[in-house]
Amino acid sequence: MRILVQKFGGTSVATAERRESVASKVSEAVHSGYSPVIVVSAIGRSGDPYATDTFLSMVKGICPDLPKRELDLLMSCGEVISGTILVSTLNSLGLEAVLFTGGQAGIITDKDFGDARIVRVEPGMILEQLAIGKVVVVTGFQGTTEDGQITTLGRGGSDTTASALGVALNAEAIDIYTDVEGIMTADPRIVEDARTIDTVTYNEICQMAYQGAKVIHPRAVEIAMQRNIPLRIKSTFSDAPGTLVTNMCPARGVGTDITTDRIITGIAHTPNVTQLRVLTGDVQDQHLTDKRIFKAMALADISVDFISVQPEAVLYTVRDEVASKAVKILLNMGFEPGVVPSCAKVSIIGAGIAGVPGVMADMVEALSDSGVTILQSADSHTTIWVLVHKENMVTAVQTLHKKFRLGV
Ligand code: ADP
Numbered sequence: 001m002r003i004l005v006q007k008f009g010g011t012s013v014a015t016a017e018r019r020e021s022v023a024s025k026v027s028e029a030v031h032s033g034y035s036p037v038i039v040v041s042a043i044g045r046s047g048d049p050y051a052t053d054t055f056l057s058m059v060k061g062i063c064p065d066l067p068k069r070e071l072d073l074l075m076s077c078g079e080v081i082s083g084t085i086l087v088s089t090l091n092s093l094g095l096e097a098v099l100f101t102g103g104q105a106g107i108i109t110d111k112d113f114g115d116a117r118i119v120r121v122e123p124g125m126i127l128e129q130l131a132i133g134k135v136v137v138v139t140g141f142q143g144t145t146e147d148g149q150i151t152t153l154g155r156g157g158s159d160t161t162a163s164a165l166g167v168a169l170n171a172e173a174i175d176i177y178t179d180v181e182g183i184m185t186a187d188p189r190i191v192e193d194a195r196t197i198d199t200v201t202y203n204e205i206c207q208m209a210y211q212g213a214k215v216i217h218p219r220a221v222e223i224a225m226q227r228n229i230p231l232r233i234k235s236t237f238s239d240a241p242g243t244l245v246t247n248m249c250p251a252r253g254v255g256t257d258i259t260t261d262r263i264i265t266g267i268a269h270t271p272n273v274t275q276l277r278v279l280t281g282d283v284q285d286q287h288l289t290d291k292r293i294f295k296a297m298a299l300a301d302i303s304v305d306f307i308s309v310q311p312e313a314v315l316y317t318v319r320d321e322v323a324s325k326a327v328k329i330l331l332n333m334g335f336e337p338g339v340v341p342s343c344a345k346v347s348i349i350g351a352g353i354a355g356v357p358g359v360m361a362d363m364v365e366a367l368s369d370s371g372v373t374i375l376q377s378a379d380s381h382t383t384i385w386v387l388v389h390k391e392n393m394v395t396a397v398q399t400l401h402k403k404f405r406l407g408v
């Protein structure tokens with residue numbers, strides 16, 4: 001059996017016309033000899049009647065702290081609705097389809113409601129249905145605990161469902177269908193001349209996704225990478241080849257991403273972060289003070305990023321919505337943190353950055369020529385990050401896209 005996983009995002013299933021485009025992608029797969037397993041997201045985005053955020057807003061006004069277990073039951077409904085409608089569409093077009101919830105599809109997760117991790121997949125029921133020629137549709141973004149509680153996998157979780165099924169079923173490929181023609185050199189909503197990337201390595205795309213390119217969830221990339229299953233990002237609405245994500249490099253055809261001759265692959269951005277600067281002073285055992293700060297953040301479930309430890313200070317960022325909580329904790333610990341709200345992290349990503357001198361200098365020069373102040377910076381062998389004021393984010397992304405000649 002040649003299994004192909006096809007995942008369709010919220011915008012792809014939003015209208016009857018779009019669902020017909022979905023059906024024709026499924027039909028093409030069947031006619032090419034594949035047994036397709038379809039993963040579907042909830043319909044539309046926030047504000048749309050059956051979008052997950054819309055469901056959440058319905059209970060928020062009544063009970064702001066409904067337990068996460070109940071929230072997960074609610075959040076799992078969007079995919080059940082879109083899955084049922086898609087199965088109806090497929091059946092009406094003569095493609096016999098069957099719908100499974102995440103749990104029925106054998107996706108077993110831990111008990112971290114709202115952000116559960118898949119611990120294993122038992123694909124027996126899917127395989128049985130494929131064997132009798134059915135198209136299997138699975139609701140994305142959800143699973144079940146060992147004891148049968150419904151869980152959800154966090155934002156972008158349908159991508160993770162698709163990858164986990166692809167691995168469990170040893171699929172030939174995992175196709176992520178969305179409303180853009182592939183992974184682009186920057187978010188096309190910000191950069192007009194962003195270009196679709198033909199081939200990219202798992203590592204690069206993982207970095208881009210972690211740094212905010214929300215076209216695919218980083219966890220999904222990691223899962224596919226573990227078993228080397230090709231991932232393709234494509235448009236539901238065109239026949240463009242999209243982006244192929246593998247370990248292969250366009251430059252030499254084999255090997256790791258180190259061999260690519262492309263320096264910068266893309267630019268990503270994450271808005272809405274707050275920079276905190278804590279002066280720890282000239283204390284003895286500063287590392288203990290630093291540790292105390294990060295432990296306090298972890299205890300409060302606040303994730304920190306962009307950490308920079310300096311001789312008498314610690315700098316880090318948190319998401320805007322938890323900033324006041326973080327500040328309160330620091331004040332209670334006796335610190336008076338400096339707070340810069342509404343920042344954005346802008347990153348350039350490329351396997352070719354390592355060992356190429358002057359990339360950081362080019363970045364700093366371009367941003368300063370465009371009047372963008374850099375609040376903080378950091379780098380690794382594949383990524384350089386800068387923190388800027390949010391009002392400079394779009395300029396920063398556009399400037400860097402131009403500077404590194406990533407456009408069409
Ligand atoms: P879906 O509902 O299909 O999962 P998402 O909204 O999660 O769709 O992802 C697609 C969106 O990701 C695009 O509409 C695009 O605006 C955004 N995006 C951000 N960065 C990139 C990028 N580098 N390449 C392509 N799309 C990107």
Ligand code: MG
Pocket residue numbers: 009156159214215216217
């Ligand atoms: Mg998505």
